[in-house]
Amino acid sequence: MxxxxxxxxxxxxxxxxxxxxxxxxxxxxxxxxxxxxxxxxxMPGFLAETLAAHIDEFSVYPPNDGSPELLAAISAWIGRRYRAEVGPERIMALNGTREGLFNAALALCPETKRGKRPVVLMPNPFYQVYAMAALALGAEPVYVPATEATGFLPDYAGLPRETLDRVALAYLCSPANPQGVVASRSYLTDLLALAEKHDFTLLSDECYSELWRDAPPVGALEVVAETGADPERVVAFNSLSKRSNMPGLRSGFCAGGVQSIARIRQLRAYAGAPLPLPLQRVAEKAWSDEAxxxxxxxxxxxxxxxxxxxxxxxxxxxxxxxxxxxxxxxxxxxxxxxxxxxxxxxxxxxxxxxxxxxxxxxxxxxxxxxxxxxxxxxxxxxxxxxxxxxxx
Structure with missing residues (x-):
């Protein structure tokens, strides 16, 4: 075989x-x-009560993209947290961010870039799904050191121009797993400018964004809103696993430009597994509560x-x-x-x-x-x- x-x-x-x-x-x-x-x-105290109140909704197929109520709750949270207006049409509910980080690459990476094999950038060390997505696409994964010498973040701008011109996607995790560093506003601003210059999309893994020491980490959607960058240059990912201590809920989201999210939604419609509706109700409550x-x-x-x-x-x-x-x-x-x-x-x-x-x-x-x-x-x-x- x-x-x-x-x-x-x-x-x-x-x-x-x-x-x-x-x-x-x-x-x-x-x-x-x-x-x-x-x-x-x-876990938050409202979990059991909310789940019990909607237990009958296990009897129906859940909305593939996320219920209107959940998408509205996520949109409102993004507005409060990042001062960015991101409507429900620019958001998709995920069955955990690992699903989204993988499937976004499938949905957004072209078969070729400038007539050559596309490159997918990722920090090294990294969350292992990034490499799996690149290999599944037939793209070339390029592992960029995120060491003490680079401030534990990848120096994508330091790559050769011939590599950057082939980049289709670039992963970033901030706060970083495993190093615990946070990408600054200037770092993200420069990275978005690099994405615009070389025509690639940033996949910003922000699932640790609500666990911080001194100040809330800046997010990619926030920088897009502040700089007027093209929203299609970024897809940001977050979840309730770390923020709300509910890793078993398998509830997250991705948010980006209308065109990018439409392509991710289309792939999910054919090949994805939406979050059961009672779990979406719990997620809706969780994104609406900060206590x-x-x-x-x-x-x-x-x-x-x-x-x-x-x-x-x-x-x-x-x-x-x-x-x-x-x-x-x-x-x-x-x-x-x-x-x-x-x-x-x-x-x-x-x-x-x-x-x-x-x-x-x-x-x-x-x-x-x-x-x-x-x-x-x-x-x-x-x-x-x-x-x-x-x-x-």
């Missing part, structure tokens, strides 16, 4: 790879999982401060500006993750598992990604054990 070769270069996914590294060894203490970015704070979001954010801010205290004096430690990951410097991520597990029972992810080797270099090799998702006391205990084990 013949199988496609376009995915043959993919390494094993991060978490099966981690299990192979760690599970043959006994933990050195009561296990503490700090690997996956799965929020463990309390639970603020309470959630303050818990992460407290854990930022705990991490700062625990890792004070560690050479190369950086406090996150947003999101819920620490990007901890170590000599070797795999060796450090194994040592932490065997000696303490704390389970963390080697940074190399989130990146690709380019020219013999992996920008995640000398890092660990540590998720701050557990309750406060468990998080503090895990961080203290890591400090004692890896930095004594």
């Amino acid at each position: 013949a199988f496609p070769e376009r995915f043959s270069s993919l390494p094993e996914y991060a978490f099966p790879r981690l299990r192979k590294l760690l599970d043959k060894h006994a933990p050195g203490g009561s296990p503490i999982s700090m690997t996956i970015g799965e929020p463990r704070h309390a 639970h979001v603020e309470a959630n954010r303050l818990q992460y801010v407290e854990k930022y401060h705990i991490a700062d205290r625990v890792f004070a004096g560690v050479n190369g430690y950086r406090t996150p500006e947003g999101g819920f990951f620490l990007w901890l410097p170590v000599a070797d991520g795999e060796a450090a993750a194994l040592k932490a597990w065997v000696e303490t029972g704390v389970r963390v992810l080697p940074g190399a598992y989130l990146a690709r080797d380019v020219a013999g270099q992996n920008p995640g090799k000398e890092y660990l990604r540590v998720a701050l998702v557990a309750p406060r006391d468990e998080t503090e205990r895990g961080l203290q054990l890591l400090r004692q084990c890896l930095y004594a």
Whole structure:
């Protein structure tokens, strides 16, 4: 039997790879999982009541693009959060942002760019669905280092002109997973100008936008509104997984220009799986309420401060500006993750598992990604054990 070769270069996914590294060894203490970015704070109290009130709507097919009420709630949230007028016709509800980040590429990437194979840019390290989308398209994924030397954001403008002229799509995550940095207004403004100059679309992954330390991160839609840039240059993605502690709801959205969203909607109509209507009702309520979001954010801010205290004096430690990951410097991520597990029972992810080797270099090799998702006391205990084990 013949199988496609376009995915043959993919390494094993991060978490099966981690299990192979760690599970043959006994933990050195009561296990503490700090690997996956799965929020463990309390879900908002209105979830059960809203779901129960609309339980009968499981009996109908849900609106493919999102119910009018949900799209209106998202539109209003974008207006409050980013001071941008984005009507419902420029929004589509998603079954989680991973679906949208993949399908937007399928819907928007041309088969060729200037008569050549198109390029899809992504930061390195990165959320692995970006590479899957590029490979599924037959496009060329270009992994651009997002390292300390570049401020942990990709320097797309520094790429050769012949590469930029072939770019069809460019992914960006801000606040960044895994590094926790936030793209500035000037960074996004310059990136949109680059997209206009070289005729490509920015896919802006903003699912950590409501988890921040000092100030709300700027968003791509906000910069479009401020600068008067072409709305078709951007598709922004967000979800309720991190903002509202509901990763199992699988509810997100994408927003962009009318033409881009129309193409994404058309693809969904043929091949997508819309969110069940009772879950859309919960999402509508969640996008309309900020009290639970603020309470959630303050818990992460407290854990930022705990991490700062625990890792004070560690050479190369950086406090996150947003999101819920620490990007901890170590000599070797795999060796450090194994040592932490065997000696303490704390389970963390080697940074190399989130990146690709380019020219013999992996920008995640000398890092660990540590998720701050557990309750406060468990998080503090895990961080203290890591400090004692890896930095004594």
